Amino acid sequence: MTLTLESAVALLNQHHLLREVIDGNVWTTDSAELPQRTFSDISYDTRKVSAETLLFCKGRFSPEYLQSANELGLSCYVAQEDFSEYTDATGIIVRNATQAMSLLSAAFYDFPQHDLTVIGITGTKGKTTTAYFTQAILNAYSGGKTALFSSVDNCLDGVHYEESDLTTPESMDLFRMMHQARSNGMTYLVMEVSSQAYKVDRVYGLHFDIGAFLNITPDHISSIEHPTFEDYLFCKRQIISNSSRMIIGADSQHLSLLREDAEREHVPVSTFALRDSTNDMQDADVVSVSNEHTRPAFGLYENGKDIGSFTLSIEGDFNEANAAAATALALSAGVPVDDPSLHAMESIRISGRMERFTSEDGVIAYVDYAHNYASIKALVDFVYQRYGSRHPRITLVTGSAGNKAIDRREGIVKAAQDRIARFIFTTEDTDTEPNSEICAQLMGYVTNPAVEAGVILDRTQAIEEAYRDAQAHADRLNVLLVTGKGEERWIKDLNRHVPFEGDSNIVARLFRKVAK
Known part of the structure; x- marks a missing residue:
């Protein structure tokens, strides 16, 4: 895992993020004028640097933090402003430090997303359960080669689950975990994508093979999150333009707007829904059907074809809707409609969920x-x-x-x-x-x-x-x-x-x- 100053500057120039590089009295955008330098580590913590670390100064960064980094041998940093007054390290000055961190983190870890089928799931409600159901299906189908990033647990080897800190990790941590999952032989990654992930660029530059937009209702409206519902919805909608294919809830509010986004970006869409009768399945591609006479069992259908009867370990008809979403995602990822791995979601329990x-x-x-x-x-x-x-x-x-x-x-x-x-x-x-x-x-x-x-x-x-x-x-x-x-x-x-x-x-x- 290495990154050079030259390759970092080239990548930032390619994405129109570079303002200039400041190295002593030299101000330039031409990497040929810069000293050769290789980074063996990246960090956004000034307490965790060495002479070979590229430090990212993001968010509410105070230049006084650079004192400890200087003592540890800091040689180069990325920031939205010049900190030459506080350090002799080379400064890569960019338009947006969090976007730059996401792009350069992916490059440092050798673009692990290219070796994984990456599935991103967003929505106000049901992200975690849908992610667990989808991972269970794909894990069964792939023989234990599906990673999971969720608000509850992360799984990097298809077997072991550890408590997570954020719904969507910081970009540097995200690509590090993806790299580890790839090293562990994973071929699929299922991850939750929060609105904040787009708001603060945690997934900037990351393209999903399949994206899912489950639903949308007002949430996360505050002075430090989204100032309005419009902003919240706009951030969630970004997954559409950053996906090759989309799964969308047929009953989602603002469905016509979501479809417009997909049509503009030439992204094919499949839909899912929960219905109480097989006579009401025409408006969705994958449908869960259940009512008071059938529960806890429910039927799954794809384009009107009966996939089979299912019973979940997690109660609630809303989880039957999540099961339909997970099934649509799995089918889109290549799982055959008659594959027994679809039943793997039936045994899933999630601590603290129903x-x-x-x-x-x-x-x-x-x-x-x-x-x-x-x-x-x-x-x-x-x-x-x-x-x-x-x-x-x-x-x-x-x-x-x-x-x-x-x-x-x-x-x-x-x-x-x-x-x-x-x-x-x-x-x-x-x-x-x-x-x-x-x-x-x-x-x-x-x-x-x-x-x-x-x-x-x-x-x-x-x-x-x-x-x-x-x-x-x-x-x-x-x-x-x-x-x-x-x-x-x-x-x-x-x-x-x-x-x-x-x-x-x-x-x-x-x-x-x-x-x-």
């Missing part, structure tokens, strides 16, 4: 990552679909992330308040915004006087109270919905990662029973 628990005294709990209007509404819809005839008493234990996606807070309350018995608002991840203020804002959105609502900031105590309260109302079926954290073993509180038992583990301990 995990069902039943206590010895009959209380039912679902732990899920639901965190916005669409996902909370789908979760409550599912409870009524599954248990509505038993008139369930539903308690929702939830919070909302701090410093971002402010619109989620009203949406969470709006999605549930007319159909549940009680809210317990509690702590969730935040950077600097106090959880007490977030919970107070959530309380302020509760307008239905018939629903009980309160705040218990300690998340463990909040879940424990929900269970005690359910036991006190044993004359009815009690369903606890614990959302937002899943199995994560930490809570980000005021920029610190505080150890946490995990929602799934707390419920399992209280119920004295494993999930089933």
Whole structure:
């Protein structure tokens, strides 16, 4: 893994990103005038450099950080401004440092995407589950040669899964992981692609063999994410022009706009959908069909042809829609319609995603990552679909992330308040915004006087109270919905990662029973 100053300058010139290179008194765009230099490492951390490291100065970079890099022998950096006042290192000055980092990271790791069939999945809801289903199918089909990058886990060898930090990693980490996956013999890569990945150029220059656009509803609207829904949708739409083929949800909002994007870029489109009858399949290419008479089994159809009957280990009809999306992706990737590997998704369980628990005294709990209007509404819809005839008493234990996606807070309350018995608002991840203020804002959105609502900031105590309260109302079926954290073993509180038992583990301990 090497990159030269000459090849870096040539690549940046090719993409019209180079402003100039500053090497002492020499200012130039001609690499022939520059000293020969080879980089054996790349970094965006000034504490991790050597004389052979190319350092990327991106984001809210302070030039004072260069002092430690100078002491470690820094010889070259990439930045959007000249830092000659702070370092004697050669400066590659570019129009956009994050775009430059993505392109040069791909080059440093010898363009690993060229040796992988890369599948990118975006959407407001269902990215993770669809990614897991798709990886399961392709992993079975390829004999264990499918990597996964998701918001829950990353898998670089088709076998071992490790907790991830970001939905879509920083570009340097992304290409490093792709390189490792290629070295491990992987031939497919399935990855989630967030709107922020396009907003901050984490996937700049990356082309997907197949892209998927599942759905779109307002989310991630805040001063530090997307200022408007239009911006959020625009960022997600970028996957279309960066894919060779697209899978799009037939019921997605703004479908006509998505189709216009694809037609303009000459990208062929296949669609998927969930329907309750085989008489209503004409508007989508791959369809899941299920209703109250067939569940938990559902049928899959491609262009009207029966693929077979399936039963998932994850509950919820929305996951049957995700199964249709995964099937469409797998078929587009070359899996035959009659291949048994399509059934590999049936056994998939994802920690913290629609995990069902039943206590010895009959209380039912679902732990899920639901965190916005669409996902909370789908979760409550599912409870009524599954248990509505038993008139369930539903308690929702939830919070909302701090410093971002402010619109989620009203949406969470709006999605549930007319159909549940009680809210317990509690702590969730935040950077600097106090959880007490977030919970107070959530309380302020509760307008239905018939629903009980309160705040218990300690998340463990909040879940424990929900269970005690359910036991006190044993004359009815009690369903606890614990959302937002899943199995994560930490809570980000005021920029610190505080150890946490995990929602799934707390419920399992209280119920004295494993999930089933």
